[in-house]
Amino acid sequence: MAAITASMVAELRAKTDAPMMECKKALTEADGDMAKAEELLRVKLGTKAGKAASRVTAEGVVAAAIxxxxxxxxEVNCETDFVTKNDSFLALANAAAKLIAEHNPADIAALGALPYEQETFGPTLEDVRKGLIGKIGENMSFRRFQRWxxxxxxAAYLHGTRIGVVVEFDGHATAAKDxxxxxxxxxxxxxxxxxxx
Structure with a gap:
C-alpha cells in the first residue's frame, strides 16, 4: 500500500476541486494512483449529484452575456441563498450565459452538452454542474434561458444577481442601459x- 502524502492530497484537490477528506479517501482507495483517484472522485461526485437531483432549487441567480x-x-437555481454567493456557482452561471450566446443551444439538455473550457469535473457544462453539486453539496439546475x-x-442590466433585463436599441449604449x-x-x-x- 502506497503512502498518501499531503502533497498528493493537495495535488488531487487542485485537479478536482473536491473536499480534502474526499481526496484522501480516493487516494487511499486507489492505492496512491492519481488517475484512478480522479476517476473515483468523478464517480463519487456524480453519485452525490444524483442524490441531490430530487431536492428543490428555489434560490438562484441570473447571468447575462452580451x-x-x-x-x-x-436563470441558474440552487437550494439556498448561500450558494448564490459562491464564486464557483457564479462562474458556472456566467459561463452558461456565454455559451448560450455563442452556440445557441435548443434546450437545457443541449446546453449541458456544450464543451466547457474548465475541465476540473469533465469536458461539458453538465459535467461541471454535477461536479459542483458534489463539491458544494447542493442541487443546482439550469432553469431557463433566452438568446437574442x-x-x-x-445592452443588459443586472440588478444584483436576481433581476436581469436585456434591451435592443439603436443609438447610445448609455441610454439603453438606463x-x-x-x-x-x-x-x-x-x-x-x-x-x-
Missing part, C-alpha cells in the same frame, strides 16, 4: 411595441 448584437440570459440575435445592438435599469425597477406592462394597447 456581445454586440448577440446576447443571452440564464436579431441584428440590433443589445432604459434597462428603468425596466428592472418598474416592471413595464409592455415589452415590445406590439404589446402597447
Amino acid at each position: 456581445n454586440g448584437t448577440t446576447g443571452a440570459m440564464i 440575435a436579431n441584428g440590433g445592438q443589445l 432604459v434597462a435599469m428603468h425596466d428592472a425597477a418598474i416592471k413595464p406592462g409592455a415589452l415590445t411595441p406590439a404589446d402597447v394597447p
Whole structure:
C-alpha cells in the first residue's frame, strides 16, 4: 500500500476541486494512483449529484452575456441563498450565459452538452454542474434561458444577481442601459411595441 502524502492530497484537490477528506479517501482507495483517484472522485461526485437531483432549487441567480448584437440570459437555481454567493456557482452561471450566446443551444439538455473550457469535473457544462453539486453539496439546475440575435445592438442590466433585463436599441449604449435599469425597477406592462394597447 502506497503512502498518501499531503502533497498528493493537495495535488488531487487542485485537479478536482473536491473536499480534502474526499481526496484522501480516493487516494487511499486507489492505492496512491492519481488517475484512478480522479476517476473515483468523478464517480463519487456524480453519485452525490444524483442524490441531490430530487431536492428543490428555489434560490438562484441570473447571468447575462452580451456581445454586440448577440446576447443571452440564464436563470441558474440552487437550494439556498448561500450558494448564490459562491464564486464557483457564479462562474458556472456566467459561463452558461456565454455559451448560450455563442452556440445557441435548443434546450437545457443541449446546453449541458456544450464543451466547457474548465475541465476540473469533465469536458461539458453538465459535467461541471454535477461536479459542483458534489463539491458544494447542493442541487443546482439550469432553469431557463433566452438568446437574442436579431441584428440590433443589445445592452443588459443586472440588478444584483436576481433581476436581469436585456434591451435592443439603436443609438447610445448609455441610454439603453438606463432604459434597462428603468425596466428592472418598474416592471413595464409592455415589452415590445406590439404589446402597447
